[in-house]
Amino acid sequence: MQFEVWAPLTGHVAMRLDGATYDMTRDPDRDGWWTAEAPAADGSRYGFLLDGEGPWPDPRGRRLPDGPDGLSAVVDVEALAPRPAPAPGTGLQDAVLYELHVGTFTPEGTFDAAAARLGHLTALGVTHVELMPVCSFAGRHGWGYDGVAPWAVHEPYGGPAGLARFTAAAHAAGLGVVLDVVHNHLGPSGNHLPAFGPYFTDTHHTPWGTAVNLDAPGSDEVRAYLLGSALAWLRDYGIDGLRLDAVHALADDRALTFLEELSAAVDDLAADTGRPLFLIAESDRCDPRTTTPRSAGGVGLHAQWNDDFHHALHCALTGESQAYYADFAAAPLAALAKTMTRAFFHDGTWSSFRGRTHGRPVDRRRTPAHRFLGYSQTHDQIGNRALGDRLSASLSPGLLACAATVTLTGPFVPMLFMGEEWGARTPWQYFTDHPDPELAEAVRSGRRREFAAHGWKAEEIPDPQDPATRDRSRLDWSEPEQAVHARLLDWYRTLVALRRTHPDLRDPDLAAVRVAHDEERRWLTFRRGEVRVVVNLSADPVTIALGRNGVRVLAAWEPLDHPGPDGRIHVPGESAAVLAP
Template sequence: MDSKRIAPLGVTIVDDKVQIRVWAPKARNVICRTYQPDVDILLTPQVHGYWYAESTRIAAEQQYHFIVDGEAFPDPASRSQPEGVHEPSAVVDLRFDWTDQNYQCPSLRDFIIYELHIGTFSPTHDFNGVVERLPYLKNLGITAIEIMPVAQFPGERNWGYDGTFLFAVQHSYGGARGLQRLVDACHREEIAVILDVVYNHFGPEGNYLEKYGPYLTEKYHTPWGKAVNYDDSWNHGIRDFVCENARMWFEDFHIDALRLDAVHAIKDFSPSHILQDIRRTTDVLMRETGRTHYLIAECDLNDKRFLEPLGQNGFAMDAQWLDEFHHALRVAAGEEKKGYFKEFNGVADLAKAYEQAYVFTGQYSTHRQKFFGSSAEGIPGDKFVAFSQNHDQVGNRMLGERSSILFTPDLQRLMAMAVMVSPFIPLLFMGEEWASKKPFLYFVSHSDPDLIAAVRKGRSEEFTDFHGDGEVPDPQDVKTFDDSVLDWDEKDKPLHQRMLHYYQDLITLRKSHTVLRNLKREDLRVSCDPQKGILILHFEHAGETLIGMLNFSSSAQHFAIPEDKTWEKVLDTADNRWGAVCPTVLTDGVVHIPAQTGIIMQGADLDENSTQSS
């Protein structure tokens, strides 16, 4: 990417004039045609396939098309699509009266992430619905929300990964101004904002990119057809496009971090990978503004190069999602070993995930049918995001079942403890904290009948390895979306309220306890007994000791505890407060832990005048 910016992409308001810039390297002429009033603004060709103009004859809220060699198309860098993906773009004035001048983004190690989907998080299905519930999230202990993609997609119902206008905020959610208000409100509550972005493919409906130039290439085969053109001829156009998009979210929306979707699906063999260019763009902006921004990757390659610094030719991502921790944890809790769960071995692999982050570190993977993975040695724990469920792991089940449907309350509390005491950044999925029973299903609202049929067919074929009989909910049916909307009245019912109080206490412990707050992978020793289904976590930091005992088995277990310290409970998943009927008992140097429960205990050194008590 050219480090010297000519002007932002698309139609942007700068001071008292509008700058217009579009990449169309093979076009003979390009016009920006505005409506009401109708004006044609002729763009001038520039180097490397760009077209440019400045004008005072176009204003905020005005709609327009680009006319490329006589054909009218929406702006590929549109900031607004008020009438949908096939209709004219609209000018947006992104200047905003921010109140977050004194806000400081916390370090990643202090993130407690809450992933949410704007459309299903609240009954209003928009940014305002999130703003209204920020006090709730603050009280829960959340320090960062992660928003599933909001780039404009077809219709009003979508997970967001079918976005076709990367610069336009979904109009039905509240558009650009709604997102800015949400971020500003989050920062007032000292809550960071992570935005999920998709740079590995573009949605199929409303995708006019190829009308402008070679944004895509047939050089690689992908599940979505042509690959994004990061390393073929004319690749500088899409590379500029993506880096400018990342910069826009940080600069114009004050987003604190981007979660980069499925970076393993990006095909790029350039000397400088597109992720490295995004990293450099982010670093330049941080130097300019003094603000901190993070890049968090979703990646299933177990390749630490994604986390290594640019100086080592790494991609320098600040963190990555840790799917293998999830897989091992779920199998330990009793998840049926189907699909990619087949090759995970419960507590043994969970113990390895605690210690080494990656489970597959070079051994043979039967699921992938190859030797897979690398060591994450030397990579700090706060470069990994751990979870017991997320939008993928819930929504990619045929019936969208959450853990609250699949596991007992005891196991839900145990899995939450396993995540929250890990040496990684913890993430919750919306509604998890009160054990919501509402499913999170896959939904779309396309207008192309052939595309709708293809989505239905693909969705049905996806579950042949995971499910037997049963009908896949129709992604296009509005009922599928409605069934996925959180029921906020549910959390006030006694059973759900107890789970919510448990999560609050668990998060408070993570944030306040010296050992857990400063937890590093090197502070942790792990042992396990696969036959008994038990895992023991031994934490040492700054002279303090914690022991975590996690019993995933269906029977009670007994542990002898070190006699050189006195011990007290810090948190017990089997406490009566959470509705459990058989709390953990400490007697005569032995801990008796009920089935499917866990306990955190703190040790204090015995002095010469004390004696150990049971």
């Protein structure tokens, strides 16, 4: 079997394989690369000794049975579970995504246990499962954003074979799979890449320290390393799309950016395989160039999360005004209306949170609505709160139904966060399992300091290292059977079905969306083609002029009176309805 590793700064490289040591030789055709031939089988353990130090796991290794500080294991990629093609008609324009964390979606916290719950998702009607990061990280549990081995699958979840089985099961159920990947940093514990070469650079600094080397000397190989990892998820595991974490934090001054290179490579793979692969960005820049085609001078990603939509909707529902919500709190329904017709609230407007103007306008003539994802809850927007409290902790079932209505009938590709569909009462808290005691204490004290600035007492903040914090964040699958949760779940199913069957609700034309609202009385209506959506966030009933007669109710959270001869409709408090001619 051929083994190879990039170690450009090393004078001698050897490989430790199943207890035997093999000297490696320089590849004369590839600068910095070392190769060796040795007998190996699926599961063989190996690592590399660099100038006598190590052995360290393979940076491109697919499996780390003992975690990132142990040896790699050989994986026969061809022997992974078969991956039937996903059901047709699941491109982004028709998509409804469902974000989940493998470790807390089920009590077992494994790919196989998550696969056993796919029937719930097909009954809900979503089209894609979006997995939070699954690459290997230190410790047994965590959110996954401190991964240190971008090619390897976290062993406690089930390793590479478990991920392949999950993808195969999802495809067999007609569901696509999106995987969250992190290229802007690697975790601080178990990261052995610096021993191999210039994977990081102090030319730039990020919130996590030195930057991943995308533009300094040696960056060609670092880019190839990350590109290869991204394509491997799509090619070898049958993943249908990637969510790219915090692309605004990618420090990259090269003329051809890493994101453009990745976009081109994924488009080429899609063309070669005939599969509709896509890339979804998380970005706080409010920059439409992120999803503008490369041929038009953009980066060429296929969609991006729209936090402005979330923030406006959250403020309208809760009245909160702290931190970044301050930009939306003065007139949240007006802000929400703007996002629903122009995508970004910050399109060159003043941001009091940032102390400067922010964003860039979206050209609605050239930018379809499915370039953006809309959501009322995500792992970040819940878990970055002090207590990890969901909307269900403070809102009535009626207001939760209103949030679902705006998200699922609005112009953007809807994304749900696991458990929101039944109003889960379990929190989603920030949890870690760092084996390094100093790092564990730094994370614990840092989180307490962060929230102390907002008036929280240290003892009120859940300890990320306490296993109970993780346990509290697991979904309670007995809840959907309870009446109050079952009613909301049925509402979500109804709305998802309406979206998937009614073409007007998937119309990509942002300029065609018409929104009216009353900030004081807290109601909002919007039109998507022939469909009219009414949402009353007030506890009091309101009367809204629809401007026409003869409408029929497609769905209503509370019973509605039919419009009178003057075209007015009476909407109960904290309720929503979807209407059509």
